[in-house]
Amino acid sequence: MIALLIRDLRLAFRAGGGFGLGLGFFLILAVLVPLGVGPDPQTLGLIAPGILWVGALLACLLSLDRMFALDHEDGSLDLLATAPIPLEGVVAIKALAHWLTTCLPLALVAPVLGILLNLPGPGYLWLVLSLLLGTPALSMIGAFGAALTVGLKRGGLLLSLLVLPLYVPTLVFGAQSVTRAAQGLDPLTPILLMSGITAGSLALLPFAAAFALRINLR
Amino acid sequence: MELRVSDLAVARGGLPLIEGLSFAVSGGEALVLRGPNGSGKTTLLRTLAGLQPPLAGQISAPPEQMAYAAHADGLKSTLTVRENLRFWAAIHGQNGVDAAMAAMNLTDLADRQAQHLSAGQKRRLGLARLLVTGRWLWVLDEPTVSLDVASVALFGEVVRAHLARGGAALLATHIDLGLPEARILDLGPYKAEMPADLGFDEAFL
Amino acid sequence: MASLWEYANPVKFMQTSGWLMPVAAVLAAGMIAVGLVWGFFLTPDDFRQGSTVKIIFLHVPSALMAINAWAMMLVTSLIWLVRRHHVSALAAKAAAPIGATMTLIALITGAIWGQPMWGTWWAWDPRLTSFLILFLFYIGYIALWSAIEDPDTAADLTAVLCLVGSVFAVLSRYAALFWNQGLHQGASLSVAPGTRMDWSYKGPLYLCMVGFVMLFIALVLAGTRTEIRARRLRALLTRERAMG
Numbered sequence: 001m002i003a004l005l006i007r008d009l010r011l012a013f014r015a016g017g018g019f020g021l022g023l024g025f026f027l028i029l030a031v032l033v034p035l036g037v038g039p040d041p042q043t044l045g046l047i048a049p050g051i052l053w054v055g056a057l058l059a060c061l062l063s064l065d066r067m068f069a070l071d072h073e074d075g076s077l078d079l080l081a082t083a084p085i086p087l088e089g090v091v092a093i094k095a096l097a098h099w100l101t102t103c104l105p106l107a108l109v110a111p112v113l114g115i116l117l118n119l120p121g122p123g124y125l126w127l128v129l130s131l132l133l134g135t136p137a138l139s140m141i142g143a144f145g146a147a148l149t150v151g152l153k154r155g156g157l158l159l160s161l162l163v164l165p166l167y168v169p170t171l172v173f174g175a176q177s178v179t180r181a182a183q184g185l186d187p188l189t190p191i192l193l194m195s196g197i198t199a200g201s202l203a204l205l206p207f208a209a210a211f212a213l214r215i216n217l218r
Numbered sequence: 219m220e221l222r223v224s225d226l227a228v229a230r231g232g233l234p235l236i237e238g239l240s241f242a243v244s245g246g247e248a249l250v251l252r253g254p255n256g257s258g259k260t261t262l263l264r265t266l267a268g269l270q271p272p273l274a275g276q277i278s279a280p281p282e283q284m285a286y287a288a289h290a291d292g293l294k295s296t297l298t299v300r301e302n303l304r305f306w307a308a309i310h311g312q313n314g315v316d317a318a319m320a321a322m323n324l325t326d327l328a329d330r331q332a333q334h335l336s337a338g339q340k341r342r343l344g345l346a347r348l349l350v351t352g353r354w355l356w357v358l359d360e361p362t363v364s365l366d367v368a369s370v371a372l373f374g375e376v377v378r379a380h381l382a383r384g385g386a387a388l389l390a391t392h393i394d395l396g397l398p399e400a401r402i403l404d405l406g407p408y409k410a411e412m413p414a415d416l417g418f419d420e421a422f423l
Numbered sequence: 424m425a426s427l428w429e430y431a432n433p434v435k436f437m438q439t440s441g442w443l444m445p446v447a448a449v450l451a452a453g454m455i456a457v458g459l460v461w462g463f464f465l466t467p468d469d470f471r472q473g474s475t476v477k478i479i480f481l482h483v484p485s486a487l488m489a490i491n492a493w494a495m496m497l498v499t500s501l502i503w504l505v506r507r508h509h510v511s512a513l514a515a516k517a518a519a520p521i522g523a524t525m526t527l528i529a530l531i532t533g534a535i536w537g538q539p540m541w542g543t544w545w546a547w548d549p550r551l552t553s554f555l556i557l558f559l560f561y562i563g564y565i566a567l568w569s570a571i572e573d574p575d576t577a578a579d580l581t582a583v584l585c586l587v588g589s590v591f592a593v594l595s596r597y598a599a600l601f602w603n604q605g606l607h608q609g610a611s612l613s614v615a616p617g618t619r620m621d622w623s624y625k626g627p628l629y630l631c632m633v634g635f636v637m638l639f640i641a642l643v644l645a646g647t648r649t650e651i652r653a654r655r656l657r658a659l660l661t662r663e664r665a666m667g
Contacts, residue, residue, distance in 0.1 A: 003308030007294070007301075014296040075290025079347075082267050082286045083309045144587060148567065148580050158570050162584065165559040166591045172598035190601065197594060208587050215579045218270035231573065233661060 001089055004080075008097035018066065022059040022102045023109060029055040030113040041118040048117035049127065049178035055113075056106045056131055057138060057167055063102050064142040064163065065149070065156040067094050068213065072150050081217055087210040095136075095143040095206075103135035123182035130191055134174040137198040140205045141166045147209040151216040169197050219280045219354050220244040221386065223266070226275035227410065230261045234273055234410035241403055243355070245384040248377065248397055253405035259390035260288075262405070263359050266388065285353035287361060291344030295333035299324055299343055302332055307350035318349035321376050323369075337364040345373055348380075356380065356387040362395070371396060431508035433651050440644045447641035454634030462627035478536045480627055484635035486529035489557060492522025492639065496564070497589050500582035510647065512578035513654070515585065516568055517646025521639060523561035530554055549599040556595045560588050574654065 012019045033051050034044055071077040080090050110131055111124045119127065145163035149155035173194035177187040220242055227237035235258030243249050251259050265272050266279075267286035293302050303315045319325045322342045332340065341364050348356050356377070362370050374396040377387050381399075389395070430436045462480035469476040496515045503512040533551060534544045545551065567584055571577035 003305055007297070007305045010301070011294055011296060071292075073290075074292055074294070075288055076292040076294070078264075078267075078269060078288060078290070079286065079292040079306070080309070081269060082284060083306075084282050084311070085309060148584060149570070151576075152570055155570075158566055161566050162563045165556060165563055165595070166588070168556055169591060169594040169598040172595075172602050176602060193598075193601070205587070208583050212580055212583055215576055218264075218576075232575075233664075 001085055001093055004085070004090065004093045005097055008094065009100065012097065012101040018063055019101055020105075022062050023105050025062055026055050026059040026106055026109065027113065029058070030116050034117065045118040045120050045182070048114060048119040049123060049182055050175045051117060052110055052113060052119070052127060053131075053171055053175040053178065056103070056110065056135065057171055059106055060103050060135060060138045060142065061160055061163065063098065064146050065159050067098055067143055067146040068150040069146070069155065072216075077150070077213070078217060081214070087213055088206040091143050091147065091206045091209040091213065092140075092202075095139045098142065099136055099139040103131070103139055107131035107135060119178075120182040122184060123178050126181035126187045126191070127178045130174045130177045130187075130194065133191065133195045133198055134170050137170045137194075137201040138167060140198075140201045141170075144205045144209040144212070147212040147216070150213065170194055173197070219283065219384075219386075221266075221277075221279045221355055221388070224276045224278075226262075226265070226277065227273040228258055228261045228265045228270075229273045229410075230258065235261055236405060236408045237274070237410040239275070239405070239408045243386045243388060245354070245386055246381050248381055248387040248389065248400035250395075250397075250400050250402045251388070251390040251405060252392070252402055253390075257405050257409065259405065260359055263288075263357050263388070263390060267357050280354065283354040284357055285348050285351040285355065286357045286359075287344060287348055288359045289363070291340055292347070293332040293340060293343060296331060298329050298331050299335070300328045302343060303346060303350055306347045310351045310353070312350050312352040314350055314352075318346040321349060321372075321379075322346040323372060338366055338369060341365055342369060342373075345376070349376070354385050356385065356389075358387065358389045358391070360391055361389060362391055362393045428506070428508070431506070431510050433510055433654075436510050437648065437651060440648055444641055444644040444648070447637045447644065451634050451637035451641050454630050454637060458627045458630035458634050462624075462631065466623050466627065472540060475536060475539050478532050479624075480631045482529060482532040482536060483628060484632045485525045485532065486554070487632055488635050488639050489522055489526040489529050489554065491636075492518050492525060493557065493560070493589070493592070495643075496522065496585050500585040503578055504582050504586075509578075509654070510651065512582065513650040514643060514647045515581070516578075517650055518639075518643050519561055519565050519568065521642045521646065523558060523565065525635075525639075526554055526558045526561060530558065547603055549596075549603055552599040552603070553596045556599070557592060560592055564588065574657070 030051070033047075033055075037043060037047070068077060071080065081087055107128055110127050111119075114124055114127055142159075142163055145159045145166070146155075148162060149159045152158065173190040177190040177194065180190065181187040221244075222242045224240045226239045228235055235256075239262070241249065251262070253259055261270070263286070264270050266277060267284055269286075292306075294305075297305070299319065300315060303318055307313060307315050307318075316325070319328055322345055324339070324342055324346055327335065327339060332343065335343065341361075345361055348358075361373065365373065370393060377389075377395060377397060380387060381397075387400075389400075430439060459480055463477050466477065468474045496518050499511045499515040499518070502508055503515065530551070533554075537546065538544050564581060564584060567581050568577055571580060
């Protein structure tokens with residue numbers, strides 16, 4: 001299992017692995033929004049939590065379609081399915097690798113983009129915290145969507161169509177916790193609810209995703 | 219250890235290809251499957267490897283003892299030869315990467331990325347993977363595609379050594395691997411009769 | 424006593440649905456026609472909402488069926504996963520576009536009702552938002568069905584999506600409630616004491632609701648029959664190809 005994680009991380013960091021693309025997208029989004037909305041700091045501060053969460057969510061979506069598709073194309077997925085590690089474990093590790101290479105960097109640079117968007121002071125801590133606790137669910141739900149669409153030729157767009165509605169609860173609670181913190185309210189309730197969704201997704205979705213993968217392999 | 223298949227039927231895309239197939243392979247034996255294109259060799263091997271369910275019949279085999287090698291080698295182009303093999307060895311909890319590279323004449327290429335290998339070299343790397351799985355039964359689908367004469371002979375030696383260690387091999391190939399002891403199974407007589415049963419869709423008629 | 428599972432046999436299903444579908448269709452047409460005429464022309468105007476409120480006779484039944492269609496898809500998906508009855512999977516497939524249309528009708532009639540009442544066509548109210556999200560779930564489900572060529576693979580994958588989607592749809596509902604407390608009036612029908620609606624309204628509303636259930640049954644049966652015929656065609660083509 002560790003070997004699989006190391007391999008996936010190594011592949012992501014090598015040339016052509018696509019590491020940093022999500023980060024670049026997130027940055028561009030944070031620049032484009034003020035250009036579209038206008039420079040008024042008050043307005044920007046008001047919408048900053050939502051923009052940052054939506055941006056992180058979309059950036060997370062970018063690399064999802066590669067999660068299983070590459071392994072499917074070169075035959076590794078067949079071999080992994082016959083290897084002594086359970087397919088559920090493969091799914092969980094792949095989601096973890098996606099989180100480490102895509103979502104974790106997003107959570108870490110989010111405060112910098114918060115400055116660009118004039119996020120009010122108390123929001124920063126909760127922005128990072130909510131992204132750290134919420135994005136694992138995004139990776140895991142994404143792994144489920146990627147498993148559903150792995151055999152399809154133009155799976156990328158369909159994948160977004162399937163995955164984005166599933167992202168709604170995490171987005172709502174995540175962005176709410178930052179908004180509340182930014183307004184000086186108590187952000188604990190939404191962040192706990194969101195963590196519950198993350199925990200549930202991590203516990204159950206590997207099984208659903210592995211089931212979908214087995215069907216797609218046969 | 220023994221692989222025993224009884225009265226097996228397999229289908230691809232809802233269309234039965236093989237039915238009533240029975241055979242057994244035990245340690246030290248190699249079985250070569252023969253049959254024209256489209257006769258269901260690949261489907262049969264995928265079924266035996268557990269990647270798809272059989273239409274009917276039983277497969278009894280020791281659990282987790284099957285090493286499958288298909289048309290695609292499962293190589294990562296940005297990893298080196300050694301890294302590719304190390305990964306599969308680690309997944310199977312085995313060592314012996316250096317021995318596997320030596321056996322398939324890859325030692326000189328150890329630090330080259332897989333994307334810079336020729337088709338034949340890639341194939342050799344894909345076959346070297348079998349040696350680091352530590353598994354008893356090799357299920358091989360056209361293993362000699364894009365190999366030159368010398369490499370085919372080399373691979374024949376590797377299979378023979380595997381058999382000598384008590385291993386077994388099931389091959390779908392048209393090329394003589396230099397294994398005179400291998401039994402040959404012609405799939406022709408097991409071609410599914412039409413239109414006996416077209417699988418699930420038949421229920422709709 | 425005939426078991427319910429007999430209808431898992433396509434032939435048996437085709438026989439039964441052959442007469443059941445027209446019956447349901449006629450009942451649906453009759454009930455909805457009577458219910459709407461009764462509701463639109465023979466009921467008094469509401470003292471606050473005027474005649475605008477009468478769109479309720481379309482709005483509530485379609486909203487009801489929007490949710491129940493998804494519930495039916497969930498049940499039939501489970502039956503497919505557990506018992507591998509093909510008719511069940513095809514019924515789920517047939518129900519999806521109908522459910523999506525019901526959701527759309529509920530959203531549109533809601534907008535038409537909301538405009539004079541709240542002064543806006545659309546508000547990000549939890550109920551409205553939930554229905555919009557439900558619509559997105561329907562779209563994803565239908566898209567997955569149409570993207571996969573092999574019917575059994577498609578049935579398996581969409582069934583899993585339906586299961587997982589159901590959980591997340593419920594979560595989204597609570598997320599939307601948490602997110603905004605909303606303008607939408609409370610449930611129109613309630614078993615709680617202090618009934619909010621007069622029988623002069625309840626009569627046609629119940630009639631329309633039963634009529635919509637009948638309409639849904641008729642449409643799902645028609646859709647499932649079409650799907651079964653398509654599978655039949657596929658089986659015949661496969662046989663022809665196999666015989667050369």
